[in-house]
Amino acid sequence: MRWGRISVKGKIFFCLAIFSICILLVLWLLQTVFLDEFYQMIKENEVRGYSQAIVENIDDPALDELLNRITESGDICVHLIWPDGTQQRENGRFRYCSLQGMDEPARAALFQSVKDKDGSKMMYFEGIEEKQIPGPYVPEPDAAQKHPWLKKPIFSGDQIQQSLSYFQLALCLDGREMLVNINARITPLNATVSTLRIQIFCIGTLFFVLAGMLAILMSRFVAKPIEDINRSSKELARGNYEVYFNGRGYREIAELSDTLNVTAKALQQVERLRQELVANVSHDLRTPLTMIIGYAEAMRDIPGENTTENIQIIIDEAQRLSFLVNDILDISQIEAGVRRMDKSRFNLTESIRDSLSRYQKLVEQQGYTIVFEAQEDAWVLADQVKIDQVIYNLTGNAICFTGDEKKVTVRQQITASEVRIDVIDYGDGIRPEGIDSIWKRYYSKASSKGRAAMGTGLGLSIVEEILRLHGAAFGVDSVSGKGSDFWFILPLDRA
Numbered sequence: 001m002r003w004g005r006i007s008v009k010g011k012i013f014f015c016l017a018i019f020s021i022c023i024l025l026v027l028w029l030l031q032t033v034f035l036d037e038f039y040q041m042i043k044e045n046e047v048r049g050y051s052q053a054i055v056e057n058i059d060d061p062a063l064d065e066l067l068n069r070i071t072e073s074g075d076i077c078v079h080l081i082w083p084d085g086t087q088q089r090e091n092g093r094f095r096y097c098s099l100q101g102m103d104e105p106a107r108a109a110l111f112q113s114v115k116d117k118d119g120s121k122m123m124y125f126e127g128i129e130e131k132q133i134p135g136p137y138v139p140e141p142d143a144a145q146k147h148p149w150l151k152k153p154i155f156s157g158d159q160i161q162q163s164l165s166y167f168q169l170a171l172c173l174d175g176r177e178m179l180v181n182i183n184a185r186i187t188p189l190n191a192t193v194s195t196l197r198i199q200i201f202c203i204g205t206l207f208f209v210l211a212g213m214l215a216i217l218m219s220r221f222v223a224k225p226i227e228d229i230n231r232s233s234k235e236l237a238r239g240n241y242e243v244y245f246n247g248r249g250y251r252e253i254a255e256l257s258d259t260l261n262v263t264a265k266a267l268q269q270v271e272r273l274r275q276e277l278v279a280n281v282s283h284d285l286r287t288p289l290t291m292i293i294g295y296a297e298a299m300r301d302i303p304g305e306n307t308t309e310n311i312q313i314i315i316d317e318a319q320r321l322s323f324l325v326n327d328i329l330d331i332s333q334i335e336a337g338v339r340r341m342d343k344s345r346f347n348l349t350e351s352i353r354d355s356l357s358r359y360q361k362l363v364e365q366q367g368y369t370i371v372f373e374a375q376e377d378a379w380v381l382a383d384q385v386k387i388d389q390v391i392y393n394l395t396g397n398a399i400c401f402t403g404d405e406k407k408v409t410v411r412q413q414i415t416a417s418e419v420r421i422d423v424i425d426y427g428d429g430i431r432p433e434g435i436d437s438i439w440k441r442y443y444s445k446a447s448s449k450g451r452a453a454m455g456t457g458l459g460l461s462i463v464e465e466i467l468r469l470h471g472a473a474f475g476v477d478s479v480s481g482k483g484s485d486f487w488f489i490l491p492l493d494r495a
Contacts, residue, residue, distance in 0.1 A: 012222060016215035017208075024204040040164075040186070044122065047076075047166040047182045054078065054180050055170040067091040070182075079181040081107050088178060097183045098125055098165040110167070111179045119169040124162060124186075162186035225253040229260065236260070241268035285324060288317035323396070341383040341469055345493050348419060349377040349412060351384055355391045356410060359399075367406050368399055374412040378419040381493040386466045393459040394423040394486050401484070403427035414492070422487045430478040438476070439464045 030038070050070050057063055067078050071092025077099075080089040085104030099107070114121045164184045169177050228246060235243040241264050245257040292314050298305045356370050363370075380387075391410070398408040402425035409424040430438060439460050467474045467488050474488035 012218055013212070013215040016211055016218070020208050020211035024200070024207065027204070028200055043164055043184060043186055044166075047164060047184050050076070050078075051166055051168045051180050051182050054080075054182075055168060058170045058178060058180075059173045064091075075185045077183045079179075079183075081111060081179040081181060083111050083177060083179075084108055085111065098123070098163050099181060099183065107179075114167040114169060114179055115177075121167040123165045123167075125165065225257075229253065229257060233260070236264055236267070239271075241265075241271055285321065288321050291317045292321075341386065343381055343383055345379060345381050346384045347377050348380045348382075348387065348421075348490070349374050351388055352391055352410060352412070352421070355388050356395065359392065359395050363399055368402070368408065369406060370395065370399075370408045370410065372410045372412075376414060378412060378414055379493050380419065380490045382470055382490060383466075386469070387490075390463050390466050390488065391421070391423070393463050397459055397486070398423050398425035398484075401425050401427040403483070417492055418489050419492055420487060420489045422485050424483060424485045426483040429480040429483055430476065431480055435476060435478065 053066060054063070054070075057066055060066070067089070068091065070076055071078055074092070077090070077092035077097045079087055079099050081087055085106070085108030087107070102110075162185075164186050166182045166184075168180045170180050172178055232243045232245045243264055245260040245264070295305075295310050295314050299310055352374075353372060356372050360368075360370050395408060395410065402408050405426045407426055409422075411422040411424065413420045413422070463486075464474070470490065472488050472490050474486075476484055476486045478484035
């Protein structure tokens with residue numbers, strides 16, 4: 001099975017199991033396989049430390065007190081030997097001391113061997129043989145006859161014991177050299193190792209079982225919230241936007257649940273608005289199509305109906321269809337991220353006049369009046385087609401909601417570096433809680449006359465996107481019962 005297809009439970013259990021095995025392996029190596037080496041290393045460092053302390057205090061009056069402290073455990077003895085083999089001092093006794101029974105010539109030979117080895121020497125004794133570590137003194141072939149202690153057994157009977165003997169030269173204040181010898185007993189570890197192995201096996205088995213149980217509990221604790229979210233996500237994918245994500249267990253899952261709950265609510269709202277859009281577009285497409293078909297059939301079948309007024313109605317309704325289709329195409333381009341700007345320097349004032357004159361022809365038969373207030377021409381660097389679309393959409397929105405006055409005012413105000421355009425209606429206005437919603441996609445507010453004449457709920461969303469692409473400031477000022485003022489600001493181009 002591929003790692004990417006393993007469940008969260010399986011991965012957590014596997015990782016904890018591997019971690020447990022690694023810990024047990026390290027414990028096994030340290031407590032059994034390398035126990036002898038660690039023990040010997042500790043002992044060697046211990047006797048070296050004692051020897052160095054003695055060397056540094058060889059002429060100190062408190063040397064006896066130091067030697068007593070070192071040998072008080074009963075497992076260590078200390079010998080201080082002159083070059084001729086005589087003992088200057090001996091502290092502590094235990095039966096495995098390597099210098100017991102050694103005569104003065106043998107000790108003198110030992111002194112010389114240590115001096116030949118740069119002043120220090122470590123020796124191990126086990127059974128009847130000398131077990132040497134790297135760098136010990138190797139006696140001459142006839143040394144065994146001269147010094148029988150080098151080969152004779154140091155333990156009685158069949159007892160297996162090790163003795164560690166460390167030699168180091170010390171220089172006294174009077175210039176004479178003295179050999180410091182520390183003998184320490186090394187406890188046999190075979191029984192200890194066997195005991196540790198049994199303990200580690202028992203502890204390891206118990207630890208592995210507990211680790212497995214912990215892995216199962218942790219995997220359930222971690223995986224259960226994820227599994228719950230996964231099930232809810234599948235419900236969301238099937239279109240159930242009322243699903244609720246109940247995240248628990250730890251912070252990340254709770255935050256993910258909150259995010260998904262917000263997403264579900266947003267999708268639910270988008271779905272509702274989409275349904276409203278379909279209903280609005282269906283209605284708005286059906287009405288002009290019905291009128292076009294009706295007037296066209298009348299002109300075909302009824303003599304005298306082929307009039308300029310009927311043709312104008314067909315043209316107006318076709319233009320109305322064009323508005324609806326353009327809105328849908330524009331929002332599709334926004335969603336696809338393919339809208340591009342083609343900036344050029346143009347006369348914004350003249351462009352607004354042209355757009356409003358075309359709009360006036362569409363609505364003048366219904367009694368609407370569009371007033372454009374401008375003192376001088378304003379030149380800007382922008383995408384003229386898109387800015388015209390902004391004016392067209394804002395004007396159409398104002399016409400839908402301007403109220404009984406049927407008047408829309410478009411005002412141009414020029415400052416030192418900017419031009420501000422206001423599109424003002426005199427209708428019912430917008431409540432404060434609804435200001436943010438009007439820019440949302442598919443949002444459609446009923447006009448004072450019931451339905452908007454050309455409302456898809458996309459116009460202001462398209463306006464917002466175009467003005468953001470231009471980096472323009474924009475907004476709406478509205479007073480309930482008095483109307484609304486939609487405005488935007490562009491920088492002037494006086495070149």
